[in-house]
Structures are given as C-alpha cells and as structure tokens.
Amino acid sequence: MSGKFVVGYDGSVSARRALEFAVDRAKAQGGSIVLAHVLEWSPYSFLTPSELEERHKRRREEMARAEAQLNETVVKELKEAGVPVETVIRYGNTADLLGKIASETGAIQIVVGREGQSALEARIFGSVAGALVQTSPVPCTIVP
Amino acid sequence: MHHKNLFAAFAALLALAAAPARAQSIDETVNQIFADSTGWFVSLIFSNFPGTTFPWIVAWLVVGATVFTLYFGFIQFRAVGHAISLVKGDYSDPNDAGEVSHFQALATALSGTVGLGNIAGVAVAVSIGGPGATFWMILAGLMGMASKFTECTLGVKYRNEYEDGRVSGGPMYYLSKGFAERGLPGGKILAVLFSVFCILGALGGGNMFQANQAHQQISGILGEYPGWITGIVFAGVVFAVIVGGLKSIARVTEKIVPFMGILYVGTALIIIAMNADKIGWAFGEILAGAFTGLGVAGGMVGALIQGFKRAAFSNEAGVGSAAIAHSAVRTKEPITEGLVSLLEPFIDTVVICTMTALVIIITGQLVAGPDGNYLLNEAGTAIQTVGGTSGVGLTSAAFGSAISWFPYILAVAVVLFAFSTMISWSYYGLKAWTYLFGEGETKELVFKVIFCIFVVIGAAANLGPVIDFSDAAIFAMAVVNIIGLYFLMPIVKRELDSYLSRLRSGEITKFV
Numbered sequence: 001m002s003g004k005f006v007v008g009y010d011g012s013v014s015a016r017r018a019l020e021f022a023v024d025r026a027k028a029q030g031g032s033i034v035l036a037h038v039l040e041w042s043p044y045s046f047l048t049p050s051e052l053e054e055r056h057k058r059r060r061e062e063m064a065r066a067e068a069q070l071n072e073t074v075v076k077e078l079k080e081a082g083v084p085v086e087t088v089i090r091y092g093n094t095a096d097l098l099g100k101i102a103s104e105t106g107a108i109q110i111v112v113g114r115e116g117q118s119a120l121e122a123r124i125f126g127s128v129a130g131a132l133v134q135t136s137p138v139p140c141t142i143v144p
Numbered sequence: 145m146h147h148k149n150l151f152a153a154f155a156a157l158l159a160l161a162a163a164p165a166r167a168q169s170i171d172e173t174v175n176q177i178f179a180d181s182t183g184w185f186v187s188l189i190f191s192n193f194p195g196t197t198f199p200w201i202v203a204w205l206v207v208g209a210t211v212f213t214l215y216f217g218f219i220q221f222r223a224v225g226h227a228i229s230l231v232k233g234d235y236s237d238p239n240d241a242g243e244v245s246h247f248q249a250l251a252t253a254l255s256g257t258v259g260l261g262n263i264a265g266v267a268v269a270v271s272i273g274g275p276g277a278t279f280w281m282i283l284a285g286l287m288g289m290a291s292k293f294t295e296c297t298l299g300v301k302y303r304n305e306y307e308d309g310r311v312s313g314g315p316m317y318y319l320s321k322g323f324a325e326r327g328l329p330g331g332k333i334l335a336v337l338f339s340v341f342c343i344l345g346a347l348g349g350g351n352m353f354q355a356n357q358a359h360q361q362i363s364g365i366l367g368e369y370p371g372w373i374t375g376i377v378f379a380g381v382v383f384a385v386i387v388g389g390l391k392s393i394a395r396v397t398e399k400i401v402p403f404m405g406i407l408y409v410g411t412a413l414i415i416i417a418m419n420a421d422k423i424g425w426a427f428g429e430i431l432a433g434a435f436t437g438l439g440v441a442g443g444m445v446g447a448l449i450q451g452f453k454r455a456a457f458s459n460e461a462g463v464g465s466a467a468i469a470h471s472a473v474r475t476k477e478p479i480t481e482g483l484v485s486l487l488e489p490f491i492d493t494v495v496i497c498t499m500t501a502l503v504i505i506i507t508g509q510l511v512a513g514p515d516g517n518y519l520l521n522e523a524g525t526a527i528q529t530v531g532g533t534s535g536v537g538l539t540s541a542a543f544g545s546a547i548s549w550f551p552y553i554l555a556v557a558v559v560l561f562a563f564s565t566m567i568s569w570s571y572y573g574l575k576a577w578t579y580l581f582g583e584g585e586t587k588e589l590v591f592k593v594i595f596c597i598f599v600v601i602g603a604a605a606n607l608g609p610v611i612d613f614s615d616a617a618i619f620a621m622a623v624v625n626i627i628g629l630y631f632l633m634p635i636v637k638r639e640l641d642s643y644l645s646r647l648r649s650g651e652i653t654k655f656v
Contacts, residue, residue: 052244055244
C-alpha cells in the first residue's frame, strides 16, 4: 500500500531521524512525504500593543523564513532523491496540528522524532510525541 | 537606532537626577511648577454647569453612554453571549492562526485599562463620594460598554494596514477617514485635537498618575523617601522597554499582570466571604448612599459625580484609547471586535472596581459617627478613614485589615499594573504623536524621552495636582472622541445590522 507520510519536521536532529525513517518507508512503497512544520502559537498568549501592531508583519516574515529554510534544505534533498514531497507550515499546537494535517492530506501515518526528555521534563513541559499518541487519527510512529 | 540619539536621551533623563544636594526641595518645586502650569486646563474641563455643582464633563460622558446604549438597543446586554464565543475563538478562521486573536486584542486593551484606576481611583471615589459612589460607578460601567463598542468597531473599520504588514488604528484615523467618507467637514480638526489630548492623557493618567501611586505604595511599605528616586527607577525601566526594545521585560509583565488581576479579585472575594454577614449591610449602604448621599460632601450628586468620574477614568469608555489597542485584531468583520470590547468595561469596572469598593466598605475603613452618617475629615473634603489614608493607601489598608500580609502583594501588583498601563499608554501617545508629526526614528525617540521624563515628574508631584491633570487630559480626549462617535454611529449601526442578520441567517457560522 502506498501513501503519504506526515513528518513533523522542525530541523532538529531527532526530526531528521524521523524524516530518514519516513523516507525509507515512502521509497519502499512508492509513497510521498508531507513535511509539516508547526510554529508553536497560542491565541491566548499576551502581547504588548506594539507587538499587536507588528504581529501580521512578523507572521509573514516567520512563514517566509520557515518556508525558505525548508525549501533550501530538506525539500531540495528529497526531490533530488526522487521522493515526492509537499510542505505545510502552520501556527498552533504541534500535536493537534500534525493530526489535523494528516486528516486533511489523507496521510496513512504520522512520523515524529523524540527529544529524549526525562519523564519529569515531559510532565512539566509536555511532549509532542506523548500528546500525539493520545490524539493521532492515523497510526503514529515515534522514532527514538 | 543611532547611538548619538540614545546618548542624548540618557543625558536628558540623568539631568533630572543631577542635583542631589537639592533633593529635599525637588519634589516641592516640581509640584509647584506643575500645579501652576496645569491649573487652567483642569478648571476648564471640570467647570460646573452655571449655578450648579455639576461638572459638564460628567454629564457629557453619561449622555454619550446613554445615547449609544439606546441607539444600539442595549447591545451590551443582548450580545454578551456572542462576545464570549468570539473571544473563545469559535468564529475565528483556523487559517488565521498566528495573527492577532480577539482574546489577545482584549487582553492587551485590558492590561492598559486595569491599573491604578481600579485600585486607587475607586478608593478616591468611595472616600469622597461615600459607598453610594459604587452604585453610580457600576451603572457607568454598564453604560460605558456601549461607548466602548462603538469606538472599537470604528477603530477596526478605519485602521491603517501598511505595506510592510503593520496594522494600527484609533480615533485619529476614524475621525479623519470616517468623516471624509460621510462627506462631513472637520474630521481632520477633531483628529488633530484628539491626538493632542491623547498625548496629554498618555503623560497624565497613563503615566504620572501611575508613577505617583506606585511611589505612594512603595514608600508606604519601605518608609518615606523622595518620589523622584522611584521616578528615576521607573523611568529607567520604561526607557529600557520602549526605547531600548527590551521586550523581555514587557513580556514578563504582560504575563504576570493577568495573574495579578485574578489574584486581586480572588483575594477580594475571600475578604468579602470572611465578612459574609456584612454583605447585605454593604449593599444597603451602597444603595442608600447612591440616592441620599448619607451626609457625604456633595450629597447624592457628589456620590454620582465621583462614581461616574472614577468609572470613566478606570474603563476609559468613550475616551478612545482602547480603540487603538483593539484595532490590530485579525477579523473580516469590524463589528466582532466591537462586541468583544463590550466585555472590557464589564471586567474592569463592574467586576474589579466593585471588588475594591466592597472591600473598603466591608472592612469598615470609612469612619461613621454615632448617627450612622459618615464623618468628614478636617478639611471637609473627604470621609474620615481609619488610618487617615487615601488613594491606593486606603485600598491597601482595607485589604491589610483582613489579611495582614496582603499589602506587600498589593504593592507588587500596583507596581506591575502601573508599569503595564504605562507601556500601553506610551504606545497610545506615540500613535497620536506620529499622527501629528509623522513617523520617523528621531521623532518617535523625542516622544519616548518626554514620556520617561514625565514618569519622574509624576512620581515626585503630590497626588492632588497629578490626579486633577490626569483626569482633565483623559476627559478632554472623550470630548473630541464622543463628538466623532455621534457623527459616525450610523456606520456602526449599519455594520451591526448587517452582521446580526448574517449571523441569524447562518451565513456566518462557527468554525469547528
């Protein structure tokens, strides 16, 4: 069965491992990769008035920067390797959005890396992998 | 930022602290010069109707709020449910994530208004106007919701969206653009007048009053010391944030302030619950005082004037300042931000101010004589308080009488509220300044330095002249703004009707 693999990609070493894992599977099946980059964002955070004024501008800049970075590095690499790839950049909660992106793109699996936090750290700061396991609409692979 | 400019700015700030030998007299000198130079402006704004003791400016605000309430069919009561779903983000497009949400615009506007007006201003109202002032304050808060709705809708509708992606707006823009659109003359003149008053308001209520009360609170705990020292410290931090771009300080404050607000209301509720047997009595005092004055200076009219004045000063409804903060929200419908802004006077005045007033009344800070009437102080200007306190000191004493260590927390809250209000108002003032003089680094720096200098003046001056000037400047903004709102309210009405009919027909739905 061929299909799409959503990879949560933030440029970190662990995300890189997840990507490699997903690329191997996609290649074997003739599937494709959806690179999902989530910029952590809460609509309930607090901003100063001048930050409000500049928010739209900053968002545009952040999106453009993220897109350029993905295109210059991984997207180019994957295309050269002959793996079809699309990118999605969103604002919000990482775990929620990876699930949403998987549903929207009709992906068959989500692949994410793991930071290797201690149980205590994960408890305090939350872990994307942990949250995803609970909420993912499709099978989910966590690459250590 | 040019280093030369920065250096000059620092030098200007330091010049104020350059005469330690005269330290004792600095406060007095500042106070004298300040009172002399602003007196005429204060008496103009607060002059009474001929032959009465009723200031025209209070009537102006009440009439404005009443007109908007009736014109929009009690929108403040009809739309609360919808306003809450808007804040929750039920109607926000998920693709707009990362843009300014309704919640953020409301929270930022609130952090500009929830400040010393809620803590010190209410104490002033209750000590001069008696418990009855609370009733008029709540009423003014409820009515003010309609004024806020009108101005914030216009703020979003006529905002500027710049090429580079910045979004900003406010009364100066809706006055000039809205009047032009309706083919009315004079919009530009009103916009200029508004900007002038907004700069004064930013320096007064948004700055000096805050610095002054923060100093009173700190010196109440650490012991008396000259106000200019607090002023220099505050000015330095404000300078670091608005000139130096030290966003981290502002961000930390913005995060702590909402927490402090909740802590404040929570503590007030606990104190009220501790005195549960007196709640009925307190409301009795409030209602009786509202209509009889209970022998307070000025009687019923005195209570009414104080209540309305302090409510307006606290929630700024009709003043136009909040329209600046609300205008950056991401929405296709300006009316949605107007509806969200309805909640602001409610939270600020009906909830937080009322808590302060109840705590002061319930803990028995106001001294009553054997006949039940309140006793006046020696000067006959206000009700006697237990420790002879006034302003923020009175609130602090009231909380302290129930929870002995709370004044320390209150001091931290006051300093933070003062600081966040200053940051907000420095922005409002700056927007008015750039409207008048145009944008540009040097021009903006000039305003920011002036702003910091006024922090020092505010901390050094006595409460009386500062509070008078602060009130006068802020109410002067309301004079211009409300004239504008009368002419522009049909536009808001059209937007509201169209939005509500589309909401009913199901054209506007929640995003799931």
